[in-house]
Amino acid sequence: MEPLSKEKTRCEASLEASEPEPRTLREGGIDPEQEALQADSVGLALLVILDTLTPAERLAFVLHDIFTLPFDEIAPIVERSPAATRQLASRARRRVRCAGRVAEADLVSQREVVDAFQAASRNGDFDALLAVLDPDIVFRADRTFMQFGVPKEVRGAPRVARQFLRRTQAARPALVNGSAGLIVAPRGRLLFVFDLTIRHGKIVEIKAVADPTRLRQLHLSVLDD
Numbered sequence: 001m002e003p004l005s006k007e008k009t010r011c012e013a014s015l016e017a018s019e020p021e022p023r024t025l026r027e028g029g030i031d032p033e034q035e036a037l038q039a040d041s042v043g044l045a046l047l048v049i050l051d052t053l054t055p056a057e058r059l060a061f062v063l064h065d066i067f068t069l070p071f072d073e074i075a076p077i078v079e080r081s082p083a084a085t086r087q088l089a090s091r092a093r094r095r096v097r098c099a100g101r102v103a104e105a106d107l108v109s110q111r112e113v114v115d116a117f118q119a120a121s122r123n124g125d126f127d128a129l130l131a132v133l134d135p136d137i138v139f140r141a142d143r144t145f146m147q148f149g150v151p152k153e154v155r156g157a158p159r160v161a162r163q164f165l166r167r168t169q170a171a172r173p174a175l176v177n178g179s180a181g182l183i184v185a186p187r188g189r190l191l192f193v194f195d196l197t198i199r200h201g202k203i204v205e206i207k208a209v210a211d212p213t214r215l216r217q218l219h220l221s222v223l224d225d
Contacts, residue, residue, distance in 0.1 A: 053092050060085050061092035110180035110198045111223070114173055117196075117203060118182065121168040129161040134202040139163060144210035145192055160206065168194075175221040183220060190215055 050058055056078040063069045063077070064085075071082040071089070078085055113132055120128035139154040146152055154160050171182040171194065182194040192210035195218075196203050209215060 050096075053095065054088075056080065057088045057092040060088035061096070064089045065093060107175070107178075107180055109201070110196075111173065113198050113201060113203060114180045114182065114196060117164075118168050118171060118173070121164045121166065124166045126161055126165060129164060130157050132201075132203055133157040133160055134199070134204040137202075137204055137206070139206045139208070141208040142211050142214065144212075145208040147210075150208070173223040175219070175223065177219050180223075183222065185222075190220075193218060193220070 050062075053061065059078050060071075060074055060080075063074045064071060071085045074089075075082045075085045078088065080088065117129065117132045119125075120132065135157050136155070137157050137160050139160045141150050141152055143152075150163065154163055168182060170184050170186060172185065174181055174183045174193075176183070176193055176195045179196065180198070181196045184191045184193075192208060193215060195207040195209060197205040197207075209218065
């Protein structure tokens with residue numbers, strides 16, 4: 001996932017600021033699609049950001065925010081005063097939320113690329129497909145997906161674009177391991193997944209996954225069309 005340096009700089013600068021209020025995206029409440037994106041991205045970001053915290057910050061955050069222990073019980077564990085322990089948890093919490101906002105912004109831009117890719121494919125628009133594919137894009141299919149008559153590997157935007165002309169009609173946008181991608185699941189039966197890697201607004205790699213064992217290992221969340 002492409003790093004958003006400006007967003008990260010803003011987040012790091014805001015660590016000592018007060019915690020923000022929830023952001024309303026449209027009149028009447030949080031936009032459901034954005035809320036779903038944020039929920040998934042924060043969950044995945046939490047796993048990553050916990051590794052970047054100090055041991056004391058990690059303990060204070062996990063014990064208080066996840067296990068709901070009071071700060072006066074956590075303080076002896078982290079060898080701090082209750083007030084200092086509260087500050088540890090607060091810093092960790094802001095970093096987690098900040099990571100979620102960065103991931104959310106990145107997912108929104110990824111979704112735009114995926115939507116453009118799918119629209120070009122459905123419309124049979126070869127030039128529009130080329131516009132969202134990196135010139136050196138690589139398409140890879142697992143052994144099960146190759147049963148659909150596609151090669152194991154295809155390189156280069158023109159060749160990959162031909163593989164996808166008018167061939168994503170049944171696909172739906174989804175989060176695939178925390179990144180925007182596509183799945184095909186007619187009547188709720190998952191057949192295969194297109195795991196996309198996007199950098200600088202271009203798709204640089206597409207992995208077609210159809211092996212049932214590998215599909216069960218993926219973290220998937222269907223998004224609204």
